[in-house]
Amino acid sequence: MKKQKNQSITMHKLKNMLWDLTDGKDWEDKYYPDNLAKSIVISSNDLLKEFQWVDNVDSWEKINNEKGKQKIAYEMIHVIYYTMMLAEIMKIDIVTYLQMRLREKYSLV
Template identity: 30%
Template sequence: MKEIENKIIEFVQARKWDQLEHPDSLIKSIVIEAGELLECIQWNNECDKNKISEELADVMIYCFQLAYSLNLDTIEIITNKLIKNTEKYPVKD
C-alpha cells in the first residue's frame, strides 16, 4: 500500500498540486468524487465496471492524499478501524 501512496504523492508533487491540498479541499473533493461514483447507478442498477473503477479510484486517491496531508498512516488507521468494527459487530453463530 505504501508503494501506491508514494506514487500518488509523487504525481501530485510533480505537478505542484500539493500546495493546493488542504484538508478541507481534499474532503470536499472526496465528497464530489463520491457523488460521481453514485451517478454510475443513479438511474439504474446496471454496473459499468470501468466507469465505477475510475470513480472509485478518484475517491481512493483523494483519501490517500488526505491521510498524507494530515500525516496519518493509512495502514494503521484502517487496522484500528477494523479492530473497532470487529468489537462493535461480532460474528454471530
Template identity: 25%
Template sequence: MSELQELMNQINEFTRERDWDQFHSPENLAKSIAIEAGELLECYQWSSEAKPKAVEEELADVLNYCLQMAAKLGLDPVEIVRKKMQKNAEKYPVDKSKGRSTKYDQL
C-alpha cells in the same frame, strides 16, 4: 516497501511534479473525496447496474484523495482502518449483528 507505500509515493510524485500540493489542504481534500464519492454514486443513479469501467475510475479517484488526505494528516491508512475495524467489531458483535443491517445502537 509495501505496495501501498509505493502507490502513495507515486501519488506524491505525481502531485509534486504538477505543484498541486498547494491546493491539497485537508479541507479541499475532504471536499474532493465527497465530490468523487458523489460521482461514484452517480454511476448507479438510474440503475443498480453500472458500467464497471466507470465505477473503477470513480472508485480510484475516491481512494486517491483518501490516501492523499491520510498523508497530509500524517496518518497511516492501514493503521487507521485497522483501528476502525476493531471499533466496529466492538459495536457490531457477530452474535448480535450477523445477517442484520441494524445500526449498532438498535441491536
C-alpha cells in the same frame, strides 16, 4: 461474490506514486484538508451517479460490463486518491487506523 487475488503493490509504493503525480503537477499548494475532503465528496458523488436510476440487478449488470466497470473504477480511483492524500497530509497511517477501527467496531484483526 469472489474475493480478489492479493495485489502486488505495497501501500508505501502507492503513496510514492501518488506523491510523484502530485509533485509533477504542482498540486501541493491546493492540498489543504478542506479541499481534499470536498474532493472526496465530489468524487463520491460522481461514483454514485454511475448507479443513479438503476435497480440492484442493473447495478450488477453494469459492473459486469467492461465499459461500465471501467467508468466506475475510474471514479473509485479519484475517491481513493483524495482519501490517501488527505491521510498523508494529516499523517494518518490508513492501515493502522483501519485495523484499529475493525478491532473496535467489529472485533476483527
